[in-house]
Amino acid sequence: MSIVMAIAWIAPAAQAQRRTLDAGFRTPSGNIHCRYFDFDATLRCDLKRIVNRPLPRPKSCDGEFGRAFEVFAGKNETGPICHGDTVLDDQLPVLDYGARWQRGDFSCQSERTGILCVNSVGAGFKLSRSSQTVLRGKSGGAKSAGGRVD
Template sequence: MLARAAAPAILLLFAWLPLFACAPVAHAGDQSIPASSEGQVEFNAPSGNIGCIYTPKGGTSTYSPQDGGPELSCSRVEPSYVTVVLGPEGPATLIKNPGEQSCCSDVDKLDYGNSWSQGPFTCQSSTKGLACTGSNGHGFFVSKAKVTVQ
C-alpha cells in the first residue's frame, strides 16, 4: 500500500528533473575587489604576469596622479617589463622602460572571465590577456604576447 502511495511522488520528482538539468549555470561576471583605506585598488591577472593599481581622483597620501586622477596603471612582467597608464582623458600611455619594477604583489586576482569596474574604468580578464577601457573610449590590452593602447 505504501509503495502505491509513493509511486506518484516519485513520478512527480522525475517529471521535474529535466527542468533542473536545464537551469542556467552561473557565469562569471563582475568581480568586486576591495579598496584600501585611501581608495586604491590592486589586482593581478591569474597568471601573475600582469598587475594593476587604480588610484582615485585626488590620489593618496603617498601618490598623486599627474593629472589629478583617477588613474589606472597596469604593468606586465614578461617577456619585457612595461607599464600602461590610463587617465580620465586622452589615450593610454605605454611606458616601455618604467624603471621601477614592483609588479606583482600578492593581491586579489581578477579571475578569467570576470570584469572589474571602478570610477571611469572597466577591465575584463581572459586567458588571452587583460583589456581595460575608460569611459572616454580609450583603453589598452596587455598580454604576454602583446601590448596595445588606444
C-alpha cells in the same frame, strides 16, 4: 568585549580590505598586475614578462619602457610609460578569467588571452605576454607593440 568595541575593531579591518580589493588586481597567471590611483584618477598595468618586441623607447626615457601602461579617467590619454618603479604586487587579489573589474571611470576584462582595460571614452589597452596594444578613445586608432596602427 562589548558589541560596540567589537564593531569598532572589525570596521577598520573591513575598510582596509575593501580598499585593497578596490585598489587593483592581478591576472590568474600572475603576469599582469593593475593598480588604480585615486589621487590622479589613473589606472596602471605592468607586465612581468613579454615575448614580443616592445614599442620603441623614447630618447627622453632613461628608465624602463614597454612593460607598464597607464590610462587617465575621462581622457584620451593612454600608453606605455617610462618608469623606475612598478605596481607588480603578488598581494593584489586575482581577477579570474572571464571576470570584470570596475573602479571609477575604468573597466577591465580578464581573459585567458590577456586583459582589456578602458575608460569611459574608450581609451585604454589590451595587454598580454605576446602583444600590447594601446587603444585610442573616440578619436580612434590603436597602436600595438611593433608600431603598427590597427
